[in-house]
Amino acid sequence: MPKAANYRANSVIYFQGDVISDKIYILQSGQVVVNYTDIETGKDLREVIQTGEFFGVKSALGKYPREENAVVVSDAQVLIFTVPEFEQFVSANTRIILKMLRVFSNQLRRIHKQVENLMEKSEALSPEIGLFRTGEYYLKNRMYSQAKYVFSRYLTYYPAGKLADAASKNLETSESCMVKFGDGKGPSPSVAGPPAGTLSAHPGAGAAPAKPADTLRPQAGQALSDTAKEYYNAVSLFSQEKYKEALGEFKRIVEANQDPEYVVKAAFDMGRSVFMLGQFDAAIAHFTRMVQTYPKHPDLADILYYLGQSYAKKGDVERAKGFFRKILTMEKDEDNSTFLRAKKALRGLEEAQNG
Amino acid sequence: MADLSAFTRFARTYQAGEIIFSEYEPGDSFYLIQSGKVRIAKIVGDIEKTIDVLQPPEIFGEMAILEGTPRSATAVAVDTVRVLEFNRANFEVLMMGNPQIALRLLKLFTKRIYDQKRRFMILTLEDPQARVADVFLMLDETQAAATAGAEQDGEKREFKVTIEDVAHWGGMGASEVQTILGHFANQRRVELYPDRVVVRNISDFSRFVNSRRKK
Numbered sequence: 346m347p348k349a350a351n352y353r354a355n356s357v358i359y360f361q362g363d364v365i366s367d368k369i370y371i372l373q374s375g376q377v378v379v380n381y382t383d384i385e386t387g388k389d390l391r392e393v394i395q396t397g398e399f400f401g402v403k404s405a406l407g408k409y410p411r412e413e414n415a416v417v418v419s420d421a422q423v424l425i426f427t428v429p430e431f432e433q434f435v436s437a438n439t440r441i442i443l444k445m446l447r448v449f450s451n452q453l454r455r456i457h458k459q460v461e462n463l464m465e466k467s468e469a470l471s472p473e474i475g476l477f478r479t480g481e482y483y484l485k486n487r488m489y490s491q492a493k494y495v496f497s498r499y500l501t502y503y504p505a506g507k508l509a510d511a512a513s514k515n516l517e518t519s520e521s522c523m524v525k526f527g528d529g530k531g532p533s534p535s536v537a538g539p540p541a542g543t544l545s546a547h548p549g550a551g552a553a554p555a556k557p558a559d560t561l562r563p564q565a566g567q568a569l570s571d572t573a574k575e576y577y578n579a580v581s582l583f584s585q586e587k588y589k590e591a592l593g594e595f596k597r598i599v600e601a602n603q604d605p606e607y608v609v610k611a612a613f614d615m616g617r618s619v620f621m622l623g624q625f626d627a628a629i630a631h632f633t634r635m636v637q638t639y640p641k642h643p644d645l646a647d648i649l650y651y652l653g654q655s656y657a658k659k660g661d662v663e664r665a666k667g668f669f670r671k672i673l674t675m676e677k678d679e680d681n682s683t684f685l686r687a688k689k690a691l692r693g694l695e696e697a698q699n700g
Numbered sequence: 701m702a703d704l705s706a707f708t709r710f711a712r713t714y715q716a717g718e719i720i721f722s723e724y725e726p727g728d729s730f731y732l733i734q735s736g737k738v739r740i741a742k743i744v745g746d747i748e749k750t751i752d753v754l755q756p757p758e759i760f761g762e763m764a765i766l767e768g769t770p771r772s773a774t775a776v777a778v779d780t781v782r783v784l785e786f787n788r789a790n791f792e793v794l795m796m797g798n799p800q801i802a803l804r805l806l807k808l809f810t811k812r813i814y815d816q817k818r819r820f821m822i823l824t825l826e827d828p829q830a831r832v833a834d835v836f837l838m839l840d841e842t843q844a845a846a847t848a849g850a851e852q853d854g855e856k857r858e859f860k861v862t863i864e865d866v867a868h869w870g871g872m873g874a875s876e877v878q879t880i881l882g883h884f885a886n887q888r889r890v891e892l893y894p895d896r897v898v899v900r901n902i903s904d905f906s907r908f909v910n911s912r913r914k915k
Contacts, residue, residue: 407810436799449809463823472770475724
């Protein structure tokens, strides 16, 4: 049974961020407002709860923290429901659920739009191109019946679309491969792509609203160079504490000298691997060479940090302190993790000396 | 389960492997599974990723309630699947007679609203490193909700995600995410494995993201 409760003016029924959010309220008399921060504008918004209206529904049903403060403006009486009590109550009053569905779907529509606006700036594909790409994926992977479905949908929605010719070719290929080989079988089919130039030359010329051509750029994952892949494999070995293997990989990248960006990174990580293996003299030699070779290395502070640590491990406290101090004078951003680590290391050394 | 015999005219049957709808296709109907299993998948990078496998009496395609938005994933029949297909025009009739289904849809909406809001919070972070960190915070919140009450292993968290997943949620390119994760690995804040990412100290990420969020 839902319980009745009385709240005095200026009291708070629940706070934004409350993790225990398993109750749903209905206002019977008095005045309650909910206030919250609009996530888009950052403005504080305020909504007056009508008599007979539910509040606290979303967070209770969705099991997430409260998103608003429910504040009593003038002495109020409310009914408090647990989630099962609420479910039972509205099940007998389906119109209430329908009304809430309408409110929630409007909210969902609004937030979805906001997210889309942000995505547009970053990565979203237009639905037309996305649909075509989905078909391409299935065809490439010899999933002919799926490819057939997607390309025929493409032609239904975009009969005069920029990719319509390619789509109908691919549809034919899917059908004939399906007959000839059966789903999942046969050689890799040749997949018709968008005709060259048609997408970049005239945005807006197609039947559907066109997006700039850069939405067609290949998936970024494929754009990684081989060196980059090798580098991240090595980083992954390092993070698994397989320093010896990692060192070997980093060294190979440096020696192959292919992609300057990753060669520089790998050179730094070679030193770190040597350090982690406990070879402090070798680490000092390596990092010292690096400072000479790359005086403007983006991770210079980190290089100095490892130099400091290597000296500290060898017991050369004064030199170690010198490197840490140098970092503190270089880094302006006091939240920078190297800055913080250097500060901590320096304090550690000083305390050890004084204590 | 509710009595749905009055709705047989909305029934559809799909064979194993058949697509019910494709990602990016405009959609105006949603589905209630009556029998069989439905796989929800998305093509991310160069792999098809299964997001979920649904069975009776679950609902899918409910985002069709949003006018004109393309499907965000593909629905494929795993075995012989029977569904009831509804759209904006006839769903009120269904809901009126079946409060349990209406309630299930209501809960689904509360979850979607929260997911989208959370996504919005991630996307409004300007610092790409903070975005990546916030994706993990979001995943942690979702995992915490799913395993409420279970013991957590201190500050360390393990996530079964790939770089493409993180890129998708953060609205970023995969190579950018890879660079940032590599950087975090260098700082020993994360450990990278082919099938998962381990965050060494989730509170550290939380402090970092909060310091980057505009007040």
